[in-house]
Amino acid sequence: MSIPLYLAMTAAEFSTAPALPPRIAWMAMHFSVSGPGLSGRPHRLPPGSLVLLDDLTPWCGHSLESVCQETIDVLLRTGAAGLLLDFERPPTEETLRLANCLTQCCREAGCPIGMPPGYLDHGSEAAVFLPPLPCHRPPEQVLEPFQGREIWLEAATCGCRVALGPDGPSLTLENPQLLEAESESMPTFTDPHLHCRYYSRLNEAGVELALYDTWEMLTRKLEHCQAGENTDFCVFSPYLSLLERGLLQKNHFATDPLVLCPRRKASTWAPYFRAFFPLQM
Known part of the structure; x- marks a missing residue:
């Protein structure tokens, strides 16, 4: 561009x-x-x-x-x-x-x-x-x-965490640099529709997705x-x-x-x- x-x-x-x-x-x-x-x-x-x-x-x-x-x-x-x-x-x-x-x-x-x-x-x-x-x-x-x-x-760049639990999904905005740093210890993927990186992990409440821009x-x-x-x-x-x-x-x-x-x-x-x-x- x-x-x-x-x-x-x-x-x-x-x-x-x-x-x-x-x-x-x-x-x-x-x-x-x-x-x-x-x-x-x-x-x-x-x-x-x-x-x-x-x-x-x-x-x-x-x-x-x-x-x-x-x-x-x-x-x-x-x-x-x-x-x-x-x-x-x-x-x-x-x-x-x-x-x-x-x-x-x-x-x-x-x-x-x-x-x-x-x-x-x-x-x-x-x-x-x-x-x-x-x-x-x-x-x-x-x-x-x-x-x-x-x-x-x-x-x-933006970032967010999406919690998937028994009460339904909830979204929390997050620092994308923090999420990118966390992602270094786990597999990450690219979503072609959202145009962002993401990873997932299990927690006591269910599943958490982390989406972030680079x-x-x-x-x-x-x-x-x-x-x-x-x-x-x-x-x-x-x-x-x-x-x-x-x-x-x-x-x-x-x-x-x-x-x-x-x-x-x-x-x-x-x-x-x-x-x-x-x-x-």
């Missing part, structure tokens, strides 16, 4: 980086804690950057007009490639109104916009922003409801979604994983990407890449 890479950077990382990567995803813009508009607006960005607006600060008495005006000003002034509403809080009447307003403003400005499913208007042309594909469901099943709509997907399996899963319908598919995935799989060279960026902490933390690298290709349902 030919993947244009966007490196998501906080304001501190952007200002202190000795050299900038070819594509930036600005991960520092949110609702102000002391005013009606936004905080963390970039003063400058390389043309074609991606701008993220998050809801770390909840919407509370902010001005719809101010937020929309300041957001569009950032997009036009920086020549951004798109706006991603990285909202993790449940939609409210105010934030739904904001999403609709920003969609209209982006349409008029000719700028793509993506947002979580709960914020989409059925008549909107906005892209849908989805979490990583779970390993216990076929990709087609997860993506089918959004057929015909542009999809922006956060790509990351970066190799994740790549296959994305390739499985690659050709067919006229649907754009946008992928976000950690840069470190690409480095580990040999898809990028260590010196691809002058800055050191090897220290990764959970996204949302200040002063850490949270890199993602983005690609568009046809999607087969």
Whole structure:
């Protein structure tokens, strides 16, 4: 896959980086804690950057007009490639109104916009922003409801345990790296429909299945979604994983990407890449 890479950077990382990567995803813009508009607006960005607006600060008495005006000003002034509403809080009447307003403003400005499913208007042309594909469901099943709509997907490895006992199956999410490490002591198998690795073992309650992604399996899963319908598919995935799989060279960026902490933390690298290709349902 030919993947244009966007490196998501906080304001501190952007200002202190000795050299900038070819594509930036600005991960520092949110609702102000002391005013009606936004905080963390970039003063400058390389043309074609991606701008993220998050809801770390909840919407509370902010001005719809101010937020929309300041957001569009950032997009036009920086020549951004798109706006991603990285909202993790449940939609409210105010934030739904904001999403609709920003969609209209982006349409008029000719700028793509993506947002979580709960914020989409059925008549909107906005892209849908989805979490990583779970390993216990076929990709087609997860993506089918959004057929015909542009999809922006956060790509990351996932894992889960499925307990099969007398009370029926139960599922628990799990760290895929932990499951992969456990699998070294037992036979593992590949499921062609789920596109994941799995193993099983007996316990006192019955049978336990462990399903997990590796970066190799994740790549296959994305390739499985690659050709067919006229649907754009946008992928976000950690840069470190690409480095580990040999898809990028260590010196691809002058800055050191090897220290990764959970996204949302200040002063850490949270890199993602983005690609568009046809999607087969």
